[in-house]
Amino acid sequence: MKKNAKPVWTVVFTAAILLVICVLGVLCWYLFSIYSSGKESDGLKDIVMVSSSVVDTDSYDDKPSSSVVSKNTDSKGSSDTSADTDQKKQVSSKKKDTDTDTEKNKAPKKEIINNGINFTKLWEINEDVYAWIKVPNTPIDYPVLQYAGDDSFYLEHSVFKQYSFGGSIYTEKLNSKDFSDPNTVLYGHNLLNGTMFAGLHNFRDPNFFAQNPYIYIYMPDRTLTYLIFSAYEYDDRHILYSFDFDDDEVFEEYLEYAKNPENSMTYNTREVDVTTDDTIITLSTCMDDIATSRYLVQGVLISNDPASE
Numbered sequence: 001m002k003k004n005a006k007p008v009w010t011v012v013f014t015a016a017i018l019l020v021i022c023v024l025g026v027l028c029w030y031l032f033s034i035y036s037s038g039k040e041s042d043g044l045k046d047i048v049m050v051s052s053s054v055v056d057t058d059s060y061d062d063k064p065s066s067s068v069v070s071k072n073t074d075s076k077g078s079s080d081t082s083a084d085t086d087q088k089k090q091v092s093s094k095k096k097d098t099d100t101d102t103e104k105n106k107a108p109k110k111e112i113i114n115n116g117i118n119f120t121k122l123w124e125i126n127e128d129v130y131a132w133i134k135v136p137n138t139p140i141d142y143p144v145l146q147y148a149g150d151d152s153f154y155l156e157h158s159v160f161k162q163y164s165f166g167g168s169i170y171t172e173k174l175n176s177k178d179f180s181d182p183n184t185v186l187y188g189h190n191l192l193n194g195t196m197f198a199g200l201h202n203f204r205d206p207n208f209f210a211q212n213p214y215i216y217i218y219m220p221d222r223t224l225t226y227l228i229f230s231a232y233e234y235d236d237r238h239i240l241y242s243f244d245f246d247d248d249e250v251f252e253e254y255l256e257y258a259k260n261p262e263n264s265m266t267y268n269t270r271e272v273d274v275t276t277d278d279t280i281i282t283l284s285t286c287m288d289d290i291a292t293s294r295y296l297v298q299g300v301l302i303s304n305d306p307a308s309e
Helices: 001-034 040-048 078-104 119-125 196-204 206-211 248-259
Strands: 127-133 141-145 183-187 214-218 221-237 267-269 281-288 291-308
Touching: 001 119, 040 119, 040 183, 040 221, 183 291, 196 221, 196 281, 214 281, 214 291, 221 248
Parallel strands: 183 281
Antiparallel strands: 127 141, 127 214, 214 221, 221 267, 221 291, 281 291
């Protein structure tokens, strides 16, 4: 019996060591995912952010010079000379047509830029990008996406459409992509490394809330400015499924609570006249410690301006 005992304990010990290694490996992967999540967009800004001037896609040379056809100095008959001249004119004409086509192909393509955000280059990376959100004095400075298929796709995918623990900032198909709905809801994770929508929790501080009143949405042709009127803890119900914002009575009742969310454990508000004639934006993220709650920051549209490069 003693001879068999040693091999059994060796197997158990080896299995325990392997288990510990596996657990540590998973833990390291998880911690790395937390650390790196949401940072995929860091390099994106280097690609799509440009100076205030329009940048063409390529640099082009000046127009190509016209082809030169020398006169024939041979002492041939006038008919031969005329035929030869006509032939050369045709060659010259074809060459000019070719040069013209080449010039058209080389014509610089004007890129679509708003506030330094190059949407043309963004669409080369991902056509699902339709806007860009910026909240001053927070890390929130990201593209906004909407997927044609599963609404939750960008919950776990980056702007590069690769799996990402931190996902992206996105809207669902219940919202149009022109921000014309009564309430447009944007979703983003509350990540421990402070990226994505973690910065929304800064608005829990009354001083921060008072000093940072705006949300900016940049679209290819417009810039939307929202005045933040409320930031508060809410339950985890699906807002767009729970309220018919096309019904003025429902929308009015919803706004009355949003402007004074007194049942919330934590909230800050700003005295702003918001009515059913307005359009609002809702930024939604998770709470740090309560799985069944969400933290909302809401703003009302106060400016809709043409894009500026």
